[in-house]
Amino acid sequence: MFTIATWNINSVRLREALVARFLTEEAPDILCLQETKSPVENIPLEGFRALGYRHFVARGQKGYNGVAILSKLPIEDAGDRDYAGLGHARHVAARLENGVTIHNFYVPAGGDIPDREQNIKFGQKLDFLTEMRDVFHADKPARSIMVGDLNIAPREDDVWNHKALLKIVSHTPIEVEHLSATQDAGKWVDITRKDIPEGLLYSWWSYRARDWDAADKGRRLDHIWATPDIANAGHGSRILRPLRGWEQPSDHVPVLASFDL
Incomplete structure (x- = not known):
């Protein structure tokens, strides 16, 4: 069994101490970070290695975006893709020794106006999701886990007020449709909602x-999905709400799930 966590950390250098505290208290086997906001060579790895996270893959850029995977378990770099041709560090993949591939995504937030004609960032978000859909449709993933800040809360009970947020970026019908098409293309199973179906x-x-x-x-913007061939091995999902109250927190909190593989 291993436990995987996903967390948009909103600057890994600024919140290095929070990451170390989380790794000490919760000790997931794998931690996937988004919005690291750092070139790979500047990510503060020494302290994480001292806690047992000796394996690492990442893609980064100065001040923006960035994705990283820290692991107690051996992993190999499984590449990345520049979705929508944005030139952003928003995807990285790693492969475990048992053949399971982990995809770590940071989908664009999409700006404030949910109209691609008025807001180029919203168009980029939809294009990013469309390419994700096409990639998963063309090359059906197997023995794979996908995690990350997908920047969409798809269900009515994934937001505090469904009606109030229908015109707010992250919960608009067109974004939910794009995310659903991406999920369907890879036949991904939402592990969090498999474990916590209501509420x-x-x-x-x-x-x-x-x-x-x-x-x-x-x-609920942060997700853990798995392909059908391993989805039944997923269990124990948790969202660590208390971390939002830590000093100088990220605005996101970690989402965790365990897999018996």
């Missing part, structure tokens, strides 16, 4: 809220 569930709370906990206007 409000969030992994992100805005920095803009004066009291995020009391307001509780959250969204």
Whole structure:
């Protein structure tokens, strides 16, 4: 069995101590980070290695985006893809010794206006998802786990108020349709919702809220999916809400699941 966690850390260098605390307290076997905001060579690995995370693959760029996979288990670099031709560090893959491939994604947020004619970032988000769909359709993934900040809360109970957010980027019908098409193309199973099928569930709370906990206007933007051939091995999903209350936190919290493989 191994446990995998995904966390948009919003700068791994700024929040190195938070990552170390999380690794110490929760000790997942694999941690996938998004929005590391650092060139790969500047990611602070020494402390993570001291905690047992000696294996590492990443893609990075200065100040923006960035994805990394830290692992106690041996992994090999399984490549990346420049989705939508943006030139961004938004995808990296790693392969475990048992042949399971882990894809770590950071889907573009999409800006504030849900209209590609008025907002180029929204168009880029839709194009990114379309290419993900096409890749999974052309080359059906097997023995694979996909995690990351997908920047979409697909279900009505993945947001604090479905009707209020229908015109807000991350929950608009067109984004949900694109994410659903991506999921269907790879026959991905949403492990979090397989384990926790009912009820409000969030992994992100805005920095803009004066009291995020009391307001509780959250969204489930962070996901763990698996291909059907290993989905039944997934269990024990958790979202660590308390970490949003740590000092100088990310606006996202870790999502975890375990796999018996």
